[in-house]
Amino acid sequence: MEIVVQIKSSSILDIKNILFTIFYQKLNYVHFNIDQQIQQQKKNSQIKRTKKLIMIQIVEERSEGQQQQQYEIDGVSERIWEEAANQYRQEIQQLQLQLWQNSVDKMFQKSNGVPKKYLQKLKMMKMGKSNRQCSICCNQFQKDELIIQLPCKHIYHKSCVDSWLQSSTKCPNCRSDVLEALKIQEK
Structure with a gap:
């Protein structure tokens, strides 16, 4: 232009x-x-x-x-x-x-929790004398009650933690990945 x-x-x-x-x-x-x-x-x-x-x-x-x-x-x-x-x-x-x-x-709601083969590897014990309580059900632990200790060292009633870990791989307290910790322990 x-x-x-x-x-x-x-x-x-x-x-x-x-x-x-x-x-x-x-x-x-x-x-x-x-x-x-x-x-x-x-x-x-x-x-x-x-x-x-x-x-x-x-x-x-x-x-x-x-x-x-x-x-x-x-x-x-x-x-x-x-x-x-x-x-x-x-x-x-x-x-x-x-x-x-x-x-x-x-x-x-397909299960995306911890597989049963890994649940069996969790440490089970009987509770001694304690004033602690399960943070899932909020009930006190009773003497000689069966409890499970997760790899992060938190403890829960066996029935409580079993139902929790069927739908989640995380610890209810610290949110650490239980499945990953169990896989690492397996190696």
Whole structure:
């Protein structure tokens, strides 16, 4: 874009008007270019949408057993479009299956606690005389009661800690990972 301006007088007001005119012309030019780019993007997106709709229509016609004509869209045969559509269909089915499985898992609360083979490795003992209490059930330990000591050295009633560790791998007091500690001890 070339702007030719002739300066007739050298007054400051005239120079301001000339600069304003140049600025206004450049601004209009920029707006025109942006509008042109937006129009081109709209045309491109409409073309892409049309191609997708044609592809979907071809696949639906093929699946309904209608005429078996060979279509071509921009030099790409119907077979390629059909393969692409089938891949998308399979991916959608896999995602639906995963969502369904996640819902079922949440509904039935799959156990994510400590496996039984590791629970058997926990240290069991009988309680002696003590004023301490189980922090799961908040009851005092009784003499000769069966207790379990976790790797972090916290102790609990056997029945309390068994039910706790079926749904969690963490110690109720210090939140240390019991399963990881048992795996390390096993090595």
